[in-house]
Amino acid sequence: MSESAGQLLSPASTMKVITTAAALEILGPDYRFQTEFGFSGQTVRHENMLKGNLVVRGMGDPTLGSAAFGDSLAPEAIARHFTEALKKEGIVTVTGDLVIDVSAYDGYVAPGSWAWEDIGNYYGAGPSALTFADNMIHLWFNSPQKTGEPVDLIRTFPDLPWLSWQNELKSSSVNRDLAYVYGSPWGERRVIRGSIPAGRKAFEVKASMPEPPRYFGQFLLENLAGSGITLLGSLRVTDKKQEFTLLTTVWSPPLKEIITLINHKSVNLFTEHLVMQVAYEQSTRGRMEEGLQVISGFWEEKGIVEPLFMEDGSGLSRYNAVSSRFLVEVLKYMHGSKNGVLFRSTLPSAGNGTLGSFATADFPGETLRCKSGSLERVRGYAGYLKCQSGREVAFSILVNNFPGTSQEVVRKIRNLLLEIRKNY
Secondary structure, three states: OOHHHHOOEOOHHHHHHHHHHHHHHHHOOOOOOEEEEEEEEEEEHHHOEEEEEEEEEEOOOOOOOOHHHOHHHOHHHHHHHHHHHHHHOOOOEEOOOEEEEOOOEOOOOOOOOOOHHHHOEHHHOOOOOOOOHHHEEEEEEEOOOOOOOEOEEEEEEOOOOOOEEEEOOEEEOOOOOEEEEEOOOOOOEEEEEEEEEOOOOOEEEEEEOOOHHHHHHHHHHHHHHHOOOEEOOOEEEEOOOOOOEEEEEEEOOOHHHHHHHHHHHOOHHHHHHHHHHHHHHHHOOEOHHHHHHHHHHHHHHOOOOOOEEOOOOOOOOOOOEEOHHHHHHHHHHHHHOOOHHHHHHHOOEOOOHHHOOOOOOOOOOOOEEEEEEEEOOEEEEEEEEEOOOOOEEEEEEEEEOOOOOHHHHHHHHHHHHHHHHHHO
């Protein structure tokens, strides 16, 4: 390796290689998250009544209600699963509250070093013990034909009555989404600044959701009422662990499927859940700092003693610092792991996922499997490359603070990989 292989740089989303590989080894490919549904108090069967509370315990499942995993985990399916379990138990009237137990994790956490410009946008959604529907809000706008004019916010989904929007968007001649949403993870107000293309109808922008357990609870209350179950109390979200009778459990897809989605689509939210979950499994409490220590400690135990500065698991923080050598050592370790073939398959190939701009003619079939990463003035790639000689190499290329355009840097990286494939 060159001398620069040990230089500490911002990895952007190539950090996900470090996090997902460790989680796969620590938790196992078939690990599943769970969400528990039940009740506390006493049932009065002849009155179809529960004298007590309904309880939902979130245990860190990032896929609950996610659009990424099909109908079985859709929000309506989750609600139906619970209402059917209640009716089977003979519960039609509930005298108490709907209690959302989020004690499994520290509060709704966005890493402290994430940029203010990021945390209000969909890719800056933080993990919660009860993450729901990707912790995402969809917004639609109409923009006038003339540039530099105010843009109309026409609809949001979900429509949260407790959340207000201050829309400062303008129309622009630039044909892409340059809208940024600002707001804290706990706030009830969001400010939208920047621009969207002029002359557009129902242009979609995605924002992160503050307090997803609160939205989940309201969604569930509406669906309980719609299915004929009357709840006389109100919604409560608590970080105090509840004792309750378990009625049913909703399980996530296996971890191997979640990691495949993370590495193909570069999903920050799901990655941060992995950080929280390795801490939860170690100490029954999901804490960001502890999870990062678990992951760093895992790689140190495997003999990778290169410096590693982890501020998050996804690479969104500008304070992350890692060397290309560290990433290559992780890839080499995974190559020899019992989970090695599986891990390799979670990385995108040319023309797929975040490698969509890499032509399959240049890197056919399984020639290239790697994770890409990008932030402003940061580009990175880390993965496996099969050379024409038959050799397979683990590689990492990190570029920070470059002049010129990102397209030029990506082109040079692609050409370098082609040279390696041809000549090594």
